Structure formats: C-alpha cells, structure tokens
Amino acid sequence: MGHARLVGTLIAxxxxxxxxxxxxxxxxxxxAEMLKGGVIMDVVNPEQAKIAEDxxxxxxxxxxxxxxxxxxxxxVARMSDPEMIEGIKAxxxxxxxxxxxxxxxxxxxxxxxLGVDFIDESEVLTPADETHHIDKFAFTSPFxxxxxxxxxxxxxxxxxxxxxxxxxxxxxxxxxxxVRHLRSIFxxxxxxxxxxxxxxxxxxxxxxxxxxxxxxxxxxxxxxxxIFCAGGIATPADAALAMQLGAEAxxxxxxxxxxxxxxxxxxAIVQATAHFRDAHVLAKVSRNLGAPMTGIGMDKxxxxxxxxxx
Amino acid sequence: xxxxVGVLALQGAFEAHQHVLRELGFETVQVRTxxxxxxxxxxxMPGGESTTMSHLLVTSGLFESIDARxxxxxxxxxxxxxxxxLAQGVLDGRSDQKSFGAIDIDVKRNAYGRQIDSxxxxxxxxxxxxxxxxxxxxxxxxxxxxxxxxxxxxHGQDVVLARQGSVMVASFHPExxxxxxxxxxxxxxxxxx
Numbered sequence: 001m002g003h004a005r006l007v008g009t010l011i012a013x014x015x016x017x018x019x020x021x022x023x024x025x026x027x028x029x030x031x032a033e034m035l036k037g038g039v040i041m042d043v044v045n046p047e048q049a050k051i052a053e054d055x056x057x058x059x060x061x062x063x064x065x066x067x068x069x070x071x072x073x074x075x076v077a078r079m080s081d082p083e084m085i086e087g088i089k090a091x092x093x094x095x096x097x098x099x100x101x102x103x104x105x106x107x108x109x110x111x112x113x114l115g116v117d118f119i120d121e122s123e124v125l126t127p128a129d130e131t132h133h134i135d136k137f138a139f140t141s142p143f144x145x146x147x148x149x150x151x152x153x154x155x156x157x158x159x160x161x162x163x164x165x166x167x168x169x170x171x172x173x174x175x176x177x178x179v180r181h182l183r184s185i186f187x188x189x190x191x192x193x194x195x196x197x198x199x200x201x202x203x204x205x206x207x208x209x210x211x212x213x214x215x216x217x218x219x220x221x222x223x224x225x226x227i228f229c230a231g232g233i234a235t236p237a238d239a240a241l242a243m244q245l246g247a248e249a250x251x252x253x254x255x256x257x258x259x260x261x262x263x264x265x266x267x268a269i270v271q272a273t274a275h276f277r278d279a280h281v282l283a284k285v286s287r288n289l290g291a292p293m294t295g296i297g298m299d300k301x302x303x304x305x306x307x308x309x310x
Numbered sequence: 311x312x313x314x315v316g317v318l319a320l321q322g323a324f325e326a327h328q329h330v331l332r333e334l335g336f337e338t339v340q341v342r343t344x345x346x347x348x349x350x351x352x353x354x355m356p357g358g359e360s361t362t363m364s365h366l367l368v369t370s371g372l373f374e375s376i377d378a379r380x381x382x383x384x385x386x387x388x389x390x391x392x393x394x395x396l397a398q399g400v401l402d403g404r405s406d407q408k409s410f411g412a413i414d415i416d417v418k419r420n421a422y423g424r425q426i427d428s429x430x431x432x433x434x435x436x437x438x439x440x441x442x443x444x445x446x447x448x449x450x451x452x453x454x455x456x457x458x459x460x461x462x463x464x465h466g467q468d469v470v471l472a473r474q475g476s477v478m479v480a481s482f483h484p485e486x487x488x489x490x491x492x493x494x495x496x497x498x499x500x501x502x503x
Contacts, residue, residue: 027428030323030447030486034357034390037321053404056365058321058358093404093419094359095448117425117448140426267365274320274366275342 028142028162031095031118032226035059035163035249039239039270040228042066042253045084046091048262055266059095059118061251062088067124067171068254068293071301077125079107082114089115097144102309103129105138112141118163120144123308124170124253131310136160146230148181148306150188151207157224158210164223166247167306168231171254173295175232175241177306182229182245193221231306234259234292236272236285243276260290313500316341316350318376320366322358322391326485330493344375352385352500355392357447357483360400360419363391364407373408380412385476385499393479394419394450401453413477414456415469421451433482435463435471438491444470444482451481462495476502 038058043049044066052060064080065073079100089096095117100107102121107128111119119141121134136143137160146167147153153164166185168178192203192214200218204211213224229242230251239250250273256266268285275281315331317324319340328338331354341347353376355363367373380386388396397409399416422428425448432441444465452469455461462478463471470481471492476499484492 026430026445026486027447028425030445030483031425031428033323033326033486034359034447036323036325036358037319038359038362053361056362058362093402094361095425112426115424115426142425270362270365271369275370278342 024140024142025160025162029225031142032144032163035095035228036226037274038249039266039273040097040249040251041256041266042251043088043257046087048257049088049092051263052256052266053092053094055263056270057094057266058249059097060088060092061097061099061120061253062116063099066254066257067305068173068258069171070124071171071303077101079104079110079125082110085111085114085116099125100134101125102127103132103134105134108134108139108141108143112139116141118142118144121161122146123167123305127308133159133310136162144228146306146309147185148309149184149207150192151209152309153185153223153227154207154209154213158213161225163226163228165228165230165251166242167309168229168233169298169301170231170305172232172298172301173234173255173258173293174298175234175238176298178229178231178233178242179245181231181306182227182242182247185223185227186246189217189221189223192218232295233269234295235289236268236282239269239272240276240282243273249273254293258293260292265289265292312337313351313497314339314349315497315500316347316353318353318355318363318372318392320370320372321362322356323389323483323485324354324356326483327354327356327389327493330485330490331497334490334493334497336497341372342370344371347372347375347379350384352497353379353387354496355386355388355395356485357390357392360391360394361404361407363395364409367395368408377410380410380477383476385478385496386412387478387480387493387496389480389483389485390447390449393417393452393481396477396479398456399454413472413474413479414459415452415472415479416454417450417481418453419450420448421453422446422449424448431465433463433465433470435492436461437495442484442489442491443487444484445486446470446482449481452479
C-alpha cells in the first residue's frame with residue numbers, strides 16, 4: 001500500500017470525534033476502548049493467568065519469561081511457544097495478548113492463527129527487522145505498539161496499530177522511563193493544539209509523522225487511538241501516577257509475579273487503576289503488600305529496550 | 311429540572327458513552343463511589359470486562375447501592391459487559407461473578423468467539439426508519455428471555471437489544487458510532503419515570 005493511500009485510508013477511518021473508524025479498525029480500536037481503566041498483566045503459565053483473572057485483570061499477556069528474566073538471561077528473545085499460549089487461553093475468559101518481535105510479521109501471522117485477541121509488537125523481544133515494523137493493516141487482529149514520543153506513536157498508528165503504550169524499561173521495576181514517555185507524548189499533544197496551521201508542517205517534519213495525523217491532533221487534542229502505560233510499574237502508586245499523567249490503562253509486567261506476594265499486589269493495582277484520583281483508596285490498598293520487585297536503576301542496565309523500534 | 315445521567319466508570323468504555331450523552335445535551339457524571347451514584351437520575355453501564363467490573367463493584371461498595379437504586383426503578387442501560395452485569399443469569403460466568411438480575415434474561419459471555427470474530431453489521435431496530443450500524447466486540451449473547459422482556463432488535467435469531475421496564479440492554483456498542491438514536495431511546499426512559 002502506497003504511503004499516500006495509506007494515510008488517506010487512515011483519515012477516512014477517523015472522524016473529528018476521534019472514536020469512529022471503519023472495517024476491522026473500528027472493532028480493533030473498540031476492543032482497546034473496552035480495556036480502558038484496567039490492568040493487563042504479564043503471565044508465564046496458566047496458574048498465573050488464573051491469579052491475574054481472579055485479581056480483576058482486564059487481559060493477560062502470555063509470554064514465556066517476564067521481562068526481568070529476559071533481561072537477566074540475555075540471548076535472543078522470541079515469540080512464545082503456541083502450546084503455552086493455548087494453555088493460557090484455555091483457563092481464562094478475559095482477552096489474551098501475546099508478543100511478536102518488531103518486524104517479525106510471520107510470528108504475528110502465527111499469533112493471529114492462534115486466535116490471540118491482541119498482538120504486541122514488542123521491543124521486549126529481540127527485533128527481527130532493523131528498519132521496518134509490521135504492516136499491521138495486513139492483519140485482522142489488533143496490534144499494540146510501544147512509543148517513547150509522539151512521532152513514534154504516530155508512525156505506529158500510520159502502520160495500523162489500534163493501541164499505543166509507553167515503552168518504559170521493561171523488567172526494571174523503575175517507572176521513570178514510562179513517565180518520561182507519557183510526559184513527552186501528552187506534552188507535545190498539548191503544544192500541537194496551540195500551534196497555527198503553518199507550524200503544523202514543521203511539527204510533522206520534526207516528529208517524522210504523517211501531516212494529516214498531526215493536523216487531526218491539532219483539531220481533536222488527542223491521539224487517534226487509546227494510550228496505555230507500560231514499563232516499570234511495580235506498585236499501586238505507580239499505576240495511579242501513570243493514570244493521572246493521562247494513560248488510559250496500565251500494563252504490568254514483572255511487577256506482579258516478581259514481587260513477594262503476587263495476588264494481593266495484583267488486586268491492589270487493579271483498585272488503584274480504577275480509583276486513580278482517590279488518595280484515600282490508594283492509601284488503603286497500598287498497605288501490607290509485602291516487598292515489591294527489587295528493581296534496577298537506569299545506570300545499571302546494559303541494554304535499553306526503548307531504543308529498539310524506529 | 312435537568313437530568314443527570316451517570317456512567318459507571320470503574321473500567322471500560324465509559325468516556326465514549328459520556329461523549330454521546332453530552333452530544334444529546336445531558337449532564338454526565340463518572341460514577342465510581344456510592345456518593346457519586348447519589349448525584350445521578352439514570353445510569354449507563356458500559357462495555358469492558360465484566361469480571362473486572364464485578365470485582366470493583368463489590369470493593370467500591372457500589373454493588374449494594376446500585377442494587378437499591380435499581381429496585382427503586384432508576385433507568386439503566388447496559389451495553390456488552392454492562393448487559394452481563396444486569397442479567398438474571400450468566401451461563402458461563404465465574405463462580406464469584408455477581409450480577410444484578412435486573413432484567414429477565416440469561417446471557418452467555420463471549421458467545422461469538424474471540425476478537426478475530428468481532429464484527430459490524432446493520433440491524434433493524436423497532437421504531438427506527440433506517441437500520442442501525444451495530445459494532446459487536448467479543449459480544450455476549452442473550453440465550454433466554456422472559457415474557458416481560460420486549461425485544462427491540464435482533465441479529466439473525468439472536469436478540470441484541472431489549473428492554474424490561476426501565477432497564478435496557480444491548481449486546482453491541484452504540485457508543486462507538488456517531489449514531490445517537492439508541493442513546494436517545496434510553497434517555498427517553500427518563501421522561502417515563
């Protein structure tokens with residue numbers, strides 16, 4: 001699909017209301033709408049998937065190793081074994097997501113064939129393509145992609161992503177990177193709404209993003225698809241921080257099952273995400289959760305996953 | 311007196327409903343606590359994950375207060391997960407999943423399959439001149455309905471829009487299109503009570 005036509009298709013799919021699209025894109029962005037205000041939890045086996053669902057997760061991300069372990073083990077991280085993904089699908093009624101490597105459209109084809117509800121084209125896995133992301137319009141299944149800034153978010157949307165998430169450093173238990181991404185994305189959206197029509201051309205150039213999508217943000221003041229927080233969330237307060245900064249839901253990876261007592265922590269993060277502005281609820285649910293995952297500082301990590309993706 | 315329509319905002323597509331209600335000229339409030347419920351004359355229960363909402367209804371104390379308001383006849387509109395919460399029976403629900411039993415229907419969750427089976431289609435709605443474009447996302451199915459339930463629309467054999475007294479349910483998502491007729495049908499119930 002040529003670039004001009006692709007952008008034309010996107011514009012046709014999006015109205016000034018910001019929530020209308022057509023074809024598979026409407027039901028896919030629609031599923032992202034349904035996940036708002038919720039917590040999507042990384043799980044590595046059916047037992048964890050049950051704990052997540054029991055705690056009130058809106059969806060689970062099925063993967064063989066949580067990011068903290070991928071980071072520890074090193075080597076090439078790939079799509080999970082289909083057997084393992086099916087084992088998790090069999091025990092929960094909530095949506096099941098799974099990860100494909102950046103640019104690895106065959107892993108995505110396999111995940112679609114497995115009937116996975118959302119495909120995460122994820123920097124947590126080792127990239128398969130150094131230049132190209134997956135052409136997500138070629139699929140019926142919805143995709144979520146990470147973004148560190150608004151330009152990256154708009155490039156992923158122009159490739160067909162139905163949902164954007166921050167790209168906080170997975171497996172660190174440190175929320176600082178996700179906060180930076182959310183502040184950058186929402187800050188630029190706010191600045192674009194103040195720009196005049198001539199300045200929008202420069203914004204598109206600076207962001208490396210299609211002009212029509214930038215013009216649309218100037219008009220609506222919001223991203224074309226929902227935006228969630230991912231990366232480094234370890235406590236109920238972290239989840240509420242992401243929500244108050246403007247994220248519409250949260251992904252929690254290593255933060256739950258790398259903590260001392262996963263079930264109460266998972267329940268507390270669900271409550272904190274729903275009642276993210278109510279400090280009394282946050283104070284109540286933050287008590288007696290045991291130790292969170294230890295976490296690591298940004299100066300101690302040898303590879304930044306957020307740098308993966310183009 | 312202007313009427314306030316609340317939208318249950320524990321989880322799910324509550325903002326999309328608020329957008330439509332505002333376009334229709336109603337004041338809307340996000341409802342997460344019993345105190346916020348007291349501000350509203352009617353309530354929309356949005357789509358989302360019914361298992362998550364069921365948990366949060368209990369922990370927030372909203373389950374009892376909504377149940378009490380429903381018994382007093384507060385108009386309510388449940389879409390998708392919201393319909394599951396209002397149903398008499400949930401055939402394949404979790405053992406700890408609570409529902410209000412406000413409308414005499416039994417529902418089957420995710421009856422149409424996974425996300426890849428989600429679809430859009432035009433349906434004929436009772437009283438509408440033109441068809442309504444309905445978006446079904448991992449939709450539940452009404453497996454049984456009682457004599458007191460009025461069928462307002464079907465997709466094939468399946469009932470997808472129904473009403474009993476001041477309770478209206480849809481298995482699809484009228485908040486995801488710009489057509490406001492089904493929300494108008496619901497806010498019309500406010501005039502009746």
